[in-house]
Every structure is written in C-alpha cells, then in structure tokens.
Amino acid sequence: MKIATFNINGVKARLPRLxxxxxxxxxxxxxxxxxxSQDEGFPIAEFEKLGYKGIWHGQKSFNGVAILADGEAPVEVQRGLDGEPEDDHSRYLEADVFGVRAVCIYLPNGNPVPGPKFDYKLRWMKRLRERMAAIRAEEVPAIVTGDFNVIPHDRD
Structure with a gap:
C-alpha cells in the first residue's frame, strides 16, 4: 500500500498541483x-472527483491536517491531542483506513529557542508520545506521517 505525506502549505493555493x-x-x-483552510472551506468535492474520500481538521490561515483515501472513507479516531484543553491548533488527525491506523501530524516548529513557542513544542511532543504509546498498546497496524518540524543539524 502506498501512503504519502505532503506539506501542502495552503490546499486551495496549490489545489491544481495537488x-x-x-x-x-x-x-x-x-x-x-x-x-x-477552515473545515467548511476544505475542497473535498475536488478530491471526490478523483475517487478520494477524506477527513480534515482545519484552521483559518494556519496549520490544518487532512487524510485522504482512494475509494474508502477514513474513519476518524481522534482529532487533536488530549492534555491541553486550551490548545486550539489543528495539528493532529488520526483515522482507520484500509486496516491501518493513519496518523497525520503538523508538529509546531518551536522558534525562537528558548521561548514560549519552544516550550509549547516540547509539551506537544510529550502529548504525542503519550498518544503513540496508547496506539502501540492497542496493537493495531499504524503509521505516523506528517511534518515533524525537527531539524537536528544546521544542514537540515
């Protein structure tokens, strides 16, 4: 099964290429x-013309993740990460599709370091690790995809 990930940086702006x-x-x-894209503006009809079905977790002007599947509707398992009720960023989406638990993330970039954005990134990563441990405990086939915004070396 081919599973792909794509930081589209604006689904409507890059829709023809996508x-x-x-x-x-x-x-x-x-x-x-x-x-x-906000949820109500996500161009699902364009993907459906190609035979794709999808779910999405949008946000105006920032962030947002989506999972599209060729011919099968992804079944949403979780939207967002638990643990910080005030976190309203659309960065996490999880679904079952084709017998696999697909997780799509857009991890915060955390700049500048040090600072509150970096602190938020570290808290987000902790919540992600907790969710991944829960999925592992379920013993379901799973894949985690997305933009991890981790650059361990300057050359990256």
Whole structure:
C-alpha cells in the first residue's frame, strides 16, 4: 500500500498541483499538512472527483491536517491531542483506513529557542508520545506521517 505525506502549505493555493500529484502518484492514503483552510472551506468535492474520500481538521490561515483515501472513507479516531484543553491548533488527525491506523501530524516548529513557542513544542511532543504509546498498546497496524518540524543539524 502506498501512503504519502505532503506539506501542502495552503490546499486551495496549490489545489491544481495537488490534484495532478494525486492522479500521477495515486497513493492509497495521502496525509496533508498545513492545509490552511477552515473545515467548511476544505475542497473535498475536488478530491471526490478523483475517487478520494477524506477527513480534515482545519484552521483559518494556519496549520490544518487532512487524510485522504482512494475509494474508502477514513474513519476518524481522534482529532487533536488530549492534555491541553486550551490548545486550539489543528495539528493532529488520526483515522482507520484500509486496516491501518493513519496518523497525520503538523508538529509546531518551536522558534525562537528558548521561548514560549519552544516550550509549547516540547509539551506537544510529550502529548504525542503519550498518544503513540496508547496506539502501540492497542496493537493495531499504524503509521505516523506528517511534518515533524525537527531539524537536528544546521544542514537540515
């Protein structure tokens, strides 16, 4: 099964290229990050014309993630990460599709360091690790995709 991930940096702005890419590569599952679209404005009809079904977790102008599947509707398992009720960023989406638990993330970048954005990133990563441990305990086939915003070396 081909599973692809794509930081689209604005789904509407890059929709023609995204549709072309989906037709060319035809992944069974496509996980998108940084869709930058509110839920009601997500262009699902365009993907459905290609045979894709999807779920998405959008946010105006920032963030946002989506999971598209070729011919099968992803079944949402979780939207957002537990543990910080005030966190309203659309950065996490989890679904069951084709017998696999697909997780799509758009991890915060944390700049500048040190600072509150970096502190938020570290807390977010802790919550992610906790959720991944819970999925592992379920013993379901799973894949975690997305934009991890981790650059361990300057050359990265």
């Amino acid at each position: 549709l072309e890419w989906l037709e060319e590569t035809r992944p069974a599952v496509a996980c998108l990050q940084e869709i930058k």
